[in-house]
Amino acid sequence: MDYDKYAHEPFAVTVDLAVLTIAEGALHALLVERGQEPYAGHWALPGGFVHPDESAETAARRELAEETGLSDLSGLHLEQLRTYSEPDRDPRMRVVSVAFAALLPDPPEPHGGSDAAEARWVPYGKAGPLAFDHDRILADAHERVGAKLEYTCLATAFCPPEFTLGELQQVYETVWGTTLDRPNFRRKVLATPGFVEAVPGAARLTGGRGKPAALYRAGPAATLHPPLLRPSPEGRPA
Amino acid sequence: MDYDKYAHEPFAVTVDLAVLTIAEGALHALLVERGQEPYAGHWALPGGFVHPDESAETAARRELAEETGLSDLSGLHLEQLRTYSEPDRDPRMRVVSVAFAALLPDPPEPHGGSDAAEARWVPYGKAGPLAFDHDRILADAHERVGAKLEYTCLATAFCPPEFTLGELQQVYETVWGTTLDRPNFRRKVLATPGFVEAVPGAARLTGGRGKPAALYRAGPAATLHPPLLRPSPEGRPA
């Protein structure tokens, strides 16, 4: 391969972050408002350039810390989504963007970081058309997360360190946009070894009403075998 | 964002292809032998630079056509795997590579294309250490394909347009490295609506021996609901 032949081509490499959380029973995405053209006034996904000495994963963590002002990104779930490389996706120059999906438990209040305009949590689908191809990236992230809930233990990444089964079920219901039967969900989760572990003797009042729920924390398992399938949209025989 | 600040950084963007097929009951990968340093004499995944006017997907198809000399890439399954961007993955320069997994039915005989050295089908895992991080890319592709067999209809991408259920089962067994019960596999596949469609009245002699098998073609379904789970490695209760 002739490296020098293409070494001068001006490719910029960026990361874009689809940061999702659940607040007030609804899925929210972290968005920034663009101040300049193109797409001035539109919302966009947070992101930025990959530095010469960074991997895309490192850049994603750095950008997320910069734009949210958050420091405890240790428990964060960060996962590469895919790379978007259409030649015309940025009108100014050739930009190849590695997109990531990130999940956060409690939505921390973001404050404008060093780099970009102020970041805000926006309910999923309520932000009008996003800049560039970010609508598609966000939709891809949503679809990916929804699919991974079925066969992995990813749902706990949306939950605080200790959570009730009701909160865990809310994650599934919010991301999938469905309702689940509570006793059956409970039976399934508890029957899956390593999904959750009971916190002995602990209980939380769920907003004051009703019987206090037992607390659990994430277990060592990473995958769900057999999976927890979402109810089929069609009238499937199963 | 200040674009000009980083526009001069020398990022090269390449594609790497993990092209898989099944030949003689074994999984094979398409590899090229490197003629120059670094990694001279090692095998590597086919790939090359993304041109300024191309998306990574377009570049992947072009490189594949160039290195295999193949023209009928229409029925090819090509899927983005992930992007590898460690700063030191190529000792010469900063290269970000978008990796793809590709599946082919019948292994066409590759002949050295315009770009690289001769390409060859090599049994999976029998090629010694590959160049760069290509061992990991190939392993990631294998893992991804194995996982997608469980919950998608991807297996038909390894099969010719018309195939027997025995051939389809061979795909699962080869990729997963397991054996499956034939009547149960048959029951499951036929019970999944849209997975395969019978070719009326057609049958194929399976190498001359045994009862001729009925022929099927891929159906319209894309996903398997419920999935066809591979046998668990551990003694799982299910």
Next chain:
DNA sequence: CCCCTTTATAGTCGTGATGACTATTAGTCA
């Protein structure tokens, strides 16, 4: 030509997972 091998296909049986329920417990609020 008969029988044996090989492979495809048909069916059976028991168990476990799951959807749809009902009942009970343990809290708050009026």
Next chain:
DNA sequence: TGACTAATAGTCATCACGACTATAAAGGGG
């Protein structure tokens, strides 16, 4: 004290699936 709410316990029928056995349809070797 009595609604109301939410968590938890349990039941029951159905379905999916693993483990089998049986039959059908081809070729090959004596």
